Amino acid sequence: MEINELLSGKNIVMIVSGSISAYRTPDIVRDLKRSGARIRVVLTDSATQIIGKETMEWASEEPIITNLTGNMEHISLFDGDRSNTILLVCPSTYNMIGKFAGGIADDTASTIFANALGTGIRTVIVPAMHMEMYESPILQENIVRLKGFGVDFVSPRVEDGKAKIMWSEEIIDTIVRRGNNSRTILIISGKSEVSIDPVRSLTNRSSGYTGVCIAREAYRDGYGRIIYVGNSEHRIPYYCEFIKCEQTDDYYRIVEESIRDQKIDLIAIPAALSDFTVEKSEKKIRSEKSVNLVMKPREKLVDKMEGVMKKFNLNIPIIRFKLTDRNYVPENSDRVTVVNLVQERPFGISRNKYIIYDGEKKLMEKEMEKEELASILIKIGDGIIEKR
Incomplete structure (x- = not known):
């Protein structure tokens, strides 16, 4: 992906869940940075079993958050210019979307999401899972519920019967999207x-x-x-x-x-x-x-x-x-x-x-x-x- 300034001045807090698609997140983080953003990465426990902290520190050039401490990261991450701060959940699992929609805040990721939603931080979720799980009526109902709260979703790309994580370009397009009109x-x-x-x-x-x-x-x-x-x-x-x-x-x-x-x-x-x-x-033209x-x-x-x-x-x-x-x-x-x-x-x-x-x-x-x-x-x- 070429260097551009689409995300210049943006602060992105990126939650990485335990979807197997997490292996692609270092490249996505680098693409976000090439577009001008500053990235703070939050890794769930299951995500650390797929992608290492050191790799994400290299990609983001920032310390990685895995647990909430006395520094109250769920609040401090969103200090400053909130209009230029985005919460990106990429990739998001079936379970994580269910937690978000149900208002459960019992771990680092869900607590950060709850605070972002309560303070009006723009939130973008990028699902990735097996197709059968993505098509579940429960998941689709949860997506509709979260959209009702103003959360944006980047649809997965469907390949080999799986709802795979979307390409970086479409994720960036969604982050910079200016509203939603009927044109x-x-x-x-x-x-x-x-x-x-x-x-x-x-x-x-x-x-x-x-x-x-x-x-x-x-x-x-x-x-x-x-x-x-x-x-x-x-x-x-x-x-x-x-x-x-x-x-x-x-x-x-x-x-x-x-x-x-x-x-x-x-x-x-x-x-x-x-x-x-x-x-x-009507017939093949002869070449003689x-x-x-x-x-x-x-x-x-x-x-x-x-x-x-x-x-x-x-x-x-x-x-x-x-x-x-x-x-x-x-x-x-x-x-x-x-x-x-x-x-x-x-x-x-x-x-x-x-x-x-x-x-x-x-x-x-x-x-x-x-x-x-x-x-x-x-x-x-x-x-x-x-x-x-």
Whole structure:
């Protein structure tokens, strides 16, 4: 994970329970520190049987707490700026969530939680256990109860029949999340394919990373639903409603259905969709001789979307991307256009030079990382939504 300042100024008290997933916590602590946080680790007795105190001291660069002493750690840990203090329970077992929900405070971890809840400290819980235990109606009822007290949960990643501890990036996204609103963003991202025969297709080198960055920033901004249509070489966050799509025709169909059937507040289109159609051969094209492909221009996706919105009397802000050069002439429209000056940088890198237009008005020109671009675009989108 790259160094960033997402958690700069944050003080995190991290309770580590006896889930076998505790073996991953040194890496998570290091990732939290790389994001700018100061970490104090609390190990339960069962956690010390999985991960050693010395390892966690190395990871956090702070003394480890295993028991409450006369220093009253359950209180002193939350002294200072409480608005920038977070209690992170990672990983949390079935038993620990049950204790928290039942108001039991009979050990170090549960006493620290009880005090954090009573003093209004933001709390984030990261469950990890066997899937059968996670799906238990008792556990789910306890999660609902704790959410009612303002506790946030990071859903586990489901693999091999187990509810495994979530990746560091999603944990950090949840920690920095700014509230929870009812807005929905539709992100169309990734490469597209146009089939020329049953085994071959025309495509491009888009990685989908810009779409992933926009999804992460929308989640941090509090968006309630993030619909991601397309694909990516990068991991798509768990909180996205992911609709996998590769064929250009499928993009058009799924996007039209989403606009028609869902309440969308903002659309972002960093996808590299084909501007052409090709007549597909029903059989594999033989390779013994040359073949001429006729590429016919097709309707732009953004024009198709505006036609659908007009049909259903919708007015959804659109942020589109255009891969071009400095000869681009901005259009007189309501669209926000991000011009990607690909000629000035090689394709497929995280940093590039962009020009952002609101209709014909140039808002900015800057070389930046895609993460910064995503943050700027979500702020622009929020501003447009609020004006409407």
